[in-house]
Amino acid sequence: VWHKCVDIVTAGLKRVAEIGTMMPDPHGYRRYCFTPLVAWTADLPEQLMIACVSKSASPVTEATHKQFGDSHSHSSRTGDLTLQRIEQVARGTHPWNNLSRFQREAKTIQLSGVHLPFWRNWPFADPSIFLLPEILHTCHKFFFDHVLSWCRELLEDDLDARFKCHHKRVAVRHFAGGVSHIKQMTGREHRDIQRTIVPMIAGCVPPRFLRAIRAIISFIYQAQSPIHTDTSVKEMESSLQEFHAHKDAIIEANARKTRSAGTKNDFHIPKLELFHSFAAAIRNNSGLIQYTADVSERLLITHCKRPFERTNKNKD
Incomplete structure (x- = not known):
């Protein structure tokens, strides 16, 4: 659901990343610009969700749980590699036919079970690059x-x-x-x-x-x-x-x-x-x-938590 929502919200940015658009610069001049996904600030759970991998894997490399303490780096978990693995699982069990089985099989290869990542059709978007250390x-x-x-x-x-x-x-x-x-x-x-x-x-x-x-x-x-x-x-x-x-x-x-x-x-x-x-x-x-x-964490306090304290505390 989250990926679908972000997919809808960022549809315009994806289109501009592909064909470009005119934007004014700080001096008022119009420039022909593109909007590639360069950086995404997120903590580890959010990075795992964005990269569509399970908790037992790294969101940016091929390392798995028992390799987290290695003294050397592992190869990058590129977006193309993740999409290939999702397609591989979908060929055997399509999520629209049997979602629970699709998710079970996805988890066996360190995937979270997401079928359509929001970044799949964003030109040049690669989670191993835009998911930056926070x-x-x-x-x-x-x-x-x-x-x-x-x-x-x-x-x-x-x-x-x-x-x-x-x-x-x-x-x-x-x-x-x-x-x-x-x-x-x-x-x-x-x-x-x-x-x-x-x-x-x-x-x-x-x-x-x-x-x-x-x-x-x-x-x-x-x-x-x-x-x-x-x-x-x-x-x-x-x-x-x-x-x-x-x-x-x-x-x-x-x-x-x-x-x-x-x-x-x-x-x-x-x-x-x-x-x-x-x-x-x-x-x-x-x-x-x-x-x-x-x-952003500070703004969460000043713009969300403190105003909420002044309400009737009804989360609904």
Whole structure:
């Protein structure tokens, strides 16, 4: 249903992408323009929905669940490849004849069961290109869900003690109550903890564990640069490779745990796999910071959540 709705809404853009139209530029001159789909800001679940793949696969590469922790990148999951696989399933079981069977067979090859993606007839549209890494959810949320969790597991109360005794300084947030008790944070708090997490754990963790954390923090900061060069992109990739080279220290320290499965010996983390696509995305679309969801998430609060609080709370 979602793809059908977007298909209808973007019909005009698809037509202009194919034949072009006259548009005024900022100076008032008319230009002959086209509207290809260049970038789409979305978090991971939305990217999976747009790319028409299941949760056990990457939306932009051919990697599947057990490959999410690999230290190398996988081949791109191009739009043509996805459309070919959808057509392959449809030849055996057409969705209009047996939808449930079509969806079951689609899921066996990491498809979500969508028959007609909205981008199928959008000239030059390719999910592996226009689905860009999103800094807020991919980096900062990854830090809170995983990196900070690893540090908590290893240091326990010592981490809070270090944050509490941190000297107050202008422009640096002081967590007087520690950080372990916070169940839900905003992107601002994620950033504040990232700024000091490396010195906070230094001296209390194994050297290779510290090096892995420092490397992934460096990667997150480098990915947010508004301007990139070939050298800066290579340095960013080097930081990611350094993390992969030392990530086994996190498992050795028994810091990789989940509530449901307990201690884990793998890094099958979807967002970790997405980090491999950062370099290509930067080369294609320049700095990723311009596509962050910070603005839209803030507008969601000011234009949706707060006005809703002034209503009778009736969602219908």
